[in-house]
Amino acid sequence: MNKFLPLTAALLAVSLNAAARDDHKMFPLKDALEAPAAQEKLDKSIKLYFAGQPHPKTIKNLGTWPTNKKTNAFGKSDVEACNWAFLSAVLTLQERARKEGGNAVIDIKSNYRNIETASATEFMCGVGNVVAGVALKGTVAKVAE
16 A cells, blocks of 8 residues: 555645635626526516515415525536526525415525525525535515515
8 A cells, every 4th residue: 555645635635625615605686587597487476575675565474484505516607606506596485485375485585504694686605616505585475466
C-alpha cells in the first residue's frame, strides 16, 4: 500500500471542502414567475400571493404548508438553477392547494434552512457548486373570487 495514500485522501477532502460553495441569494419573483417555463407550467386558477401582497378576502384557511426543492446547479447560472428550484417549489404549493380544495396560496415566504424571509418581490435561494435549493412556506386558502 502506498504510504502517501492517507495523506493524499486527507488533502483531497480538505481541498474539496474549501472549494464548496453555500451562498444564500435573493432573486426577483417577477423574473422567475414570468420565465417561459413558469408561464407554461403554473396553474392560473390557483393564485399566488407572496408576503405583504394584498389578496382577496380569505373565506377559509386550509393550513400552512412547506416546500423544499433542490435542483442540479452544475453548469447552470445561479439565476437559471434558482428559478428552476423556485418553480418546482411553487408548483408543489399549487398542487397542495388543489389537494386541499383551495384556490390560492397566500403569505408565501422563503424558508431556506428554516429561516423565514418575507418579501413581496424576492425569494431566497441557496446555491452551491452542484445543487441549488428553494424552500417556501405558504398558506393554502379559499379566497373570494
